[in-house]
Amino acid sequence: MKKTITLVSILIFSVSHYAFSQDESDSKLLKQFHAIQSEEMMTWMQKLCSPEFNGRLAGTPEFIASAEWVAGKLKEWGIKPGGDNGTYFQWFNFPYTVVNDIGSLTLNLIQSDGTVIKKNYTYPEEYYPGMNSGSGEITAEVVFVGYGVTAPELNYDDYKGIDVKGKIVLMNRDVPYTDPGNPEYKKWVKYCYHQYKLENAVKHGAAGMLYIDGALANPNISYDPSIIVCGIGPQPLADIFAGLKTTNKDILAKITKTFKPASFTTGKNFTIRANTTRHPEGKACNVIGVIEGNDPVLKNEVIIIGGHLDAVGKAGKVVNGALDNGSGVIDIMGAAKAMALSGIGLKRSVMFLFIGGEEGGLVGSTTYTERPLFPKDKTITYINLDMVGNGTGLSVSAGSPYKDLLNYFVQADNQYIHRTIQTSAPVPGTFYGRPRSDGVVFSMAGYRTMDIGTTGSVKKVYYHLPGDDPDGLTIDIMEDVSKMVYVALTNMANDIELRL
Ligand SMILES: [Zn+2]
Numbered sequence: 001m002k003k004t005i006t007l008v009s010i011l012i013f014s015v016s017h018y019a020f021s022q023d024e025s026d027s028k029l030l031k032q033f034h035a036i037q038s039e040e041m042m043t044w045m046q047k048l049c050s051p052e053f054n055g056r057l058a059g060t061p062e063f064i065a066s067a068e069w070v071a072g073k074l075k076e077w078g079i080k081p082g083g084d085n086g087t088y089f090q091w092f093n094f095p096y097t098v099v100n101d102i103g104s105l106t107l108n109l110i111q112s113d114g115t116v117i118k119k120n121y122t123y124p125e126e127y128y129p130g131m132n133s134g135s136g137e138i139t140a141e142v143v144f145v146g147y148g149v150t151a152p153e154l155n156y157d158d159y160k161g162i163d164v165k166g167k168i169v170l171m172n173r174d175v176p177y178t179d180p181g182n183p184e185y186k187k188w189v190k191y192c193y194h195q196y197k198l199e200n201a202v203k204h205g206a207a208g209m210l211y212i213d214g215a216l217a218n219p220n221i222s223y224d225p226s227i228i229v230c231g232i233g234p235q236p237l238a239d240i241f242a243g244l245k246t247t248n249k250d251i252l253a254k255i256t257k258t259f260k261p262a263s264f265t266t267g268k269n270f271t272i273r274a275n276t277t278r279h280p281e282g283k284a285c286n287v288i289g290v291i292e293g294n295d296p297v298l299k300n301e302v303i304i305i306g307g308h309l310d311a312v313g314k315a316g317k318v319v320n321g322a323l324d325n326g327s328g329v330i331d332i333m334g335a336a337k338a339m340a341l342s343g344i345g346l347k348r349s350v351m352f353l354f355i356g357g358e359e360g361g362l363v364g365s366t367t368y369t370e371r372p373l374f375p376k377d378k379t380i381t382y383i384n385l386d387m388v389g390n391g392t393g394l395s396v397s398a399g400s401p402y403k404d405l406l407n408y409f410v411q412a413d414n415q416y417i418h419r420t421i422q423t424s425a426p427v428p429g430t431f432y433g434r435p436r437s438d439g440v441v442f443s444m445a446g447y448r449t450m451d452i453g454t455t456g457s458v459k460k461v462y463y464h465l466p467g468d469d470p471d472g473l474t475i476d477i478m479e480d481v482s483k484m485v486y487v488a489l490t491n492m493a494n495d496i497e498l499r500l
Pocket of ligand 1: 386
């Protein structure tokens with residue numbers, strides 16, 4: 001009898017003790033939950049988009065200053081450094097190009113009497129200076145080269161039988177094979193890269209390159225001093241095709257159907273001028289902060305949340321990269337601060353990874369997967385945030401074998417936030433295309449990767465264009481993304497049922 005009483009009292013004691021500590025940790029959780037506030041997030045965003053950081057082009061001193069600023073915040077909150085030699089920074093080589101002015105793009109209409117009528121295009125609507133262009137000026141005839149691809153093993157060559165030496169080549173993005181969901185696409189992947197296309201143009205002796213890409217800022221292309229590059233929008237393209245009785249669209253439709261190149265000399269003469277400075281010595285970095293777990297075993301496991309800190313810099317007008325990807329950075333910072341200050345204690349380790357060099361070819365994420373801080377098999381998941389700051393609803397996706405991880409986010413939303421939340425579980429292994437996000441880099445390296453986004457975009461998006469500013473954000477959704485991440489990651493880090 002006595003024994004029973006003791007047992008019961010122990011049970012009562014432990015239940016009430018459990019209830020007490022549960023309440024205590026709930027109130028700790030909620031205290032920092034409410035401390036995540038859009039006002040503070042907006043001040044961080046203004047800082048990230050200030051002239052001091054000049055569009056955060058990876059490699060530039062201004063990008064490095066932005067990395068130092070983020071590291072300073074992590075330090076202020078007591079988050080430990082996870083970079084090289086006890087610092088917050090994981091460095092890698094990153095040659096870059098500074099575009100000194102907007103350059104120019106001109107159509108030269110040569111009249112029958114030999115005089116020339118010039119048509120100048122407007123920046124940034126009609127053209128965008130090539131962000132890795134050689135410096136100088138080229139005036140030459142424009143030769144259309146389809147996709148700019150030479151693939152002998154696929155029996156396809158856009159340059160076959162056509163002379164582009166000293167000419168300006170005009171080409172499209174991507175490749176003739178258009179279904180990245182089909183395994184056949186794999187054979188074409190190496191030809192989709194902008195880098196490859198520029199190198200192939202140089203190999204064929206082209207002196208200029210017009211890239212049909214909607215005239216966007218894009219540092220993700222190779223550099224070669226011998227070629228002057230410019231991105232173009234619909235107007236110059238229409239002028240090139242004027243009087244030719246066909247359009248770029250029609251030709252592409254034919255090529256993708258027949259896999260037969262349709263290159264030709266357009267008879268149009270253009271001048272491209274570029275003013276750039278190359279920095280081959282450039283270096284960039286990831287910023288890494290870690291909250292170490294407090295469980296002797298589980299602390300060796302890590303949950304990583306990341307997003308790219310770099311943006312596309314300044315070529316003329318600065319592109320501040322508020323949505324792309326100041327939003328992801330600030331969402332993560334909000335959650336990081338709350339997790340660091342909550343006092344709840346995390347059993348597993350949590351890493352905050354601010355990636356550099358995404359816009360220049362996913363270099364920072366590739367670097368991390370090659371030089372990881374925690375072994376891949378001890379990494380619960382990598383969660384990517386890119387352009388998460390414009391909308392009214394939340395979205396989370398994860399690969400189907402680990403779709404259970406979605407529940408932490410759904411629960412956080414159901415319990416505390418109450419936004420609509422869309423979840424999806426993409427089937428892994430069906431992506432054969434060119435990786436276009438840090439998440440895909442992690443996924444292809446074998447990490448269980450998740451993606452957080454927003455739905456129901458409400459503001460105009462200035463993708464890789466001047467105008468990507470803080471006032472184009474819906475800051476209240478950013479506050480809620482931060483809150484969701486904070487709650488979900490805290491629970492994920494402390495869930496002893498969760499298995500690798
Ligand atoms: Zn981005």
